[in-house]
Amino acid sequence: AQKITQTQPGMFVQEKEAVTLDCTYDTSDQSYGLFWYKQPSSGEMIFLIYQGSYDEQNATEGRYSLNFQKARKSANLVISASQLGDSAMYFCAMRESASGGSYIPTFGRGTSLIVHP
Amino acid sequence: GAVVSQHPSWVICKSGTSVKIECRSLDFQATTMFWYRQFPKQSLMLMATSNEGSKATYEQGVEKDKFLINHASLTLSTLTVTSAHPEDSSFYICSLRDPASRTQYFGPGTRLLVL
Numbered sequence: 001a002q003k004i005t006q007t008q009p010g011m012f013v014q015e016k017e018a019v020t021l022d023c024t025y026d027t028s029d030q031s032y033g034l035f036w037y038k039q040p041s042s043g044e045m046i047f048l049i050y051q052g053s054y055d056e057q058n059a060t061e062g063r064y065s066l067n068f069q070k071a072r073k074s075a076n077l078v079i080s081a082s083q084l085g086d087s088a089m090y091f092c093a094m095r096e097s098a099s100g101g102s103y104i105p106t107f108g109r110g111t112s113l114i115v116h117p
Numbered sequence: 118g119a120v121v122s123q124h125p126s127w128v129i130c131k132s133g134t135s136v137k138i139e140c141r142s143l144d145f146q147a148t149t150m151f152w153y154r155q156f157p158k159q160s161l162m163l164m165a166t167s168n169e170g171s172k173a174t175y176e177q178g179v180e181k182d183k184f185l186i187n188h189a190s191l192t193l194s195t196l197t198v199t200s201a202h203p204e205d206s207s208f209y210i211c212s213l214r215d216p217a218s219r220t221q222y223f224g225p226g227t228r229l230l231v232l
């Protein structure tokens with residue numbers, strides 16, 4: 001079963017508007033972490049934001065915020081005031097514990113975001 | 118600045134040759150590094166977890182004899198694609214976790230093209 005689900009293969013947003021990228025996850029661990037990464041056409045994975053499973057408040061980093069709804073197992077990324085440079089692939093990822101204590105990160109399929117003027 | 122470096126950034130090789138990709142942690146000691154591969158327009162697929170001083174842990178379906186991983190020091194892990202074939206052409210990315218924080222960093226990736 002897929003652990004990270006991103007249901008939106010592609011999203012369009014107008015410059016300066018806000019956009020929400022969906023992510024749901026599946027885990028039986030009590031302690032886990034959720035990440036969002038941006039991957040532009042260059043291929044580099046750029047860390048955007050992190051949410052720990054025990055964090056009570058939603059994470060925010062500049063124009064990025066994570067709408068964490070633990071009971072629904074969702075961790076949507078909200079980008080406010082979109083910019084043309086935000087056009088990229090966005091990946092949701094989860095890190096959960098594995099046997100031996102090593103944390104294994106897994107990724108969703110990604111959402112392609114296009115910001116148009 | 119960059120936290121993780123990879124070398125080379127791209128490589129073209131003939132079928133049957135071996136290719137070594139290096140991943141270096143620049144800011145901290147990493148006891149664990151992760152190797153991913155990514156096909157065009159697809160997600161990152163974890164290949165293996167590289168552990169310093171011990172054998173790597175491979176994901177199901179990844180041939181350990183084909184993808185040799187050596188985590189020789191706390192700042193260097195290498196992935197060697199042995200007897201490369203065209204189907205091994207992909208984007209290979211290493212990743213490591215900062216033990217002081219909860220952030221996972223990625224290298225810039227290595228594009229491999231096997232002719």
